[in-house]
Amino acid sequence: MRTSSAYGMVLVTLLGGCTMIPNYHKPDAPVASAWPQDKKKETAGQDARALLQDWRSFYRDPVMQTLIATALENNRDLRIAQQQTLAASSQFDIENAALFPTLNGTAGASVQKMNSHIWSLSRTDEPIYMRQYAVGFGVSAYEVDLWGRIRSASRASFDRYMASALNQQAMRLSIISSVATAMLNWVANTQALTITQNVLQNRRQTYNLVKQTADVGTGTQLDLAEAEAALHDAETSLQIYTRQRAQAFDQLTLLVGTPVPEATIQSMNAKTSLNAVAAFPDVPAGLPSDMIARRPDIAASERELRAANDDIGAARAEFFPKIQITAANGTASNNITRLFQSGMGAWNVAPQITLPLFDAGRLTAQLHQAHARKREEIARYERTIQSAFREVADALAGRETYLGQMEAQQKAVAAHERQYTLALQRFRAGYDPYLATLIAQRALYTAQLSAITTQLQTLSNNVTLYKALGGGWDNGIPPRKASPAEHIL
Incomplete structure (x- = not known):
């Protein structure tokens, strides 16, 4: 019994020996401490974190929630990411097994x-x-493993598993945002299609009216040609928005990962305008810039940096x-x-x-390579933070300007409606040629489409801000079964 205990103590001592992994120091974030467009006092941190915790608290539209939930169950890109995480977990277990x-x-x-x-x-x-x-x-x-070579490789494998799990969360967040954006695009194209159908109907009526006046001699052939061209332009636009609406639905079906149920399609068809989509809650102002640290892509990049730091320990042990x-x-x-x-x-x-006595510099080159890869990962980590900072800053800039732009666009639509009404009245009264009416109608149609685009951009900007802040990441890292050697690490 004493001999067995002694052997066990020796084994534990050998397995628990030192490693040559350098001390890890998290790089400082190479960004400002506050957003350029959000200079208000940072008092909204807790409120924002509560709002961003669960994606259902932000995406409140029932149809959108149904589509997102279905996508999280069936999206193939997410399934690929899940299997990649499982493979990374198994690779970690393989590396751990070498300790025994x-x-x-x-x-x-x-x-x-x-x-x-x-x-x-x-x-x-x-x-x-x-x-x-x-x-x-x-x-x-x-x-x-006296010098920690195997344990260094095992730690690197664990960090890469964590990076894979975090990338899975980033994919999940991306899918949530993509489904929301795809549905908004579909509704926007539906609204544009409805307006185009109304314009087409009006232009047919106008064409018939102009044709009648030309036939009786009170109108001109120029007016008739202009009315006919306007009619065909509307028919062209109708085909364009019909195609774009179908393509938006195809994109949504791809993201959802399964045919959209008929009941969901009926609920979608009931949303004839973007105003029918449940409004997104306002993300509080005064957001602390360190909130982006919870983004899964940033956390995954840091895990890759940790793995590169672990690789240096393995390269050192080779000597x-x-x-x-x-x-x-x-x-x-x-x-x-x-x-x-x-x-x-x-x-x-x-x-x-x-x-090792002579290897023509192979081990030294491996160590230099490990240091170079760590410096590469540092730069990649810093770039990820900078990109995330820019995404949030751009979204905040959009929040400050899109609402004003949409308000101005709606006033422009109202003004063009009055212009078109007056031009049509003057044309029917015989004061102006049809060209003035056509110009006013085209300006109104363009303003209406621009208003839809602006409203879509406003809503999409909310989705972008939510994603840029790392919202909807409420599941944490997928659980895994601990390996026998995991406590040694």
């Missing part, structure tokens, strides 16, 4: 025919058969001696009937120490 010896059971037999002249002075031609049978178990080429142990224990005999009899025991132990 692999015990194999063996059974073998060998028969060899020998020339009798080698073993006997007689000149007989009878052959000699050499037989050997063995059964046992053993350890093959187990590396004692030191490797101790490998091969051992076996069992029974052996030249007669299979006596294999398990008393006295047939056999064992062997073969430790081996390997010390």
Whole structure:
């Protein structure tokens, strides 16, 4: 018992030895402490975090919630990310397994025919058969991790697993935002299609009216040609928005990952304008800039940086001696009937120490490569933070301007409606040619489409801001089964 305990203590000591991983220092964020367009006092941090916690608290439209929930269950890109995370988790377990010896059971037999002249002075031609049978178990080429090479590789594998899990969360967040944007695009195209249908109907009526006046001689052929051209322009626009609406639905179906149920389609068809979509809550002003640190893509980039730091420890350990142990224990005999009899025991132990003496600079190059990759990951991590900062800053700038733009656009639509009404009245009264009416109608139609575009941009900007702040990341890292060696790390 004392011998077994001593062996166990030695094994734990060897496994728990030091590593050569450099101390990790998180790089400072290379961005300002406040958003350029959000200079208000930072008092909204807790309110914003509560709002961003669950995507359902932001995407309040029931139809949009249904589509997003379906996408999170069926989207193939998300499934790919999930399997990549599982593969990374398994790779971590594989690296961890190297910390323990692999015990194999063996059974073998060998028969060899020998020339009798080698073993006997007689000149007989009878052959000699050499037989050997063995059964046992053993350890093959187990590396004692004195310098932490295996543990460094295992830690790097764990950090890459965490990065993969965080990338899965980033994919999840992207899908939520993409589904919301795709639905908004579909509703916007539906609204534009409805307006185009009304314009087409008005232009048909106008064309018939102009044709009647031309037939009786009170109108001109120029007015008729202009009315006909305007009619065909509206027919062209109708086909364009019909196609764009169908393509928006196809994009939504792809994101959802399954055919959209008929009940959901009926609910979507009831939303004939963007005003029918449930409004997004306002993200509070005065957001602290450090909120973006919770974004999964930034956290994943930092995990990749940690993994690169771990790789340096593994590269350093390569310069030191490797101790490998091969051992076996069992029974052996030249007669299979006596294999398990008393006295047939056999064992062997073969430790081996390997010390690198000359490798033409390979190990040094590997260490330099590991340091270069760490510097690369530092730059990539800083760039990810800078990109995230810009995304939030752009979205905040949009929040400050889109509402004013939409208000001005709505006033412009109202003014163009009055202009068109007056121009139509003057045309019917015979005061102005049809061209003035056509110009006013085209200006109104353009203003209406611009208003839809502005409203779509306003809503999409809210989605972008929510995504840029890392909203909807409420699931955490997917749970995994801990490996036997995980406590050693």
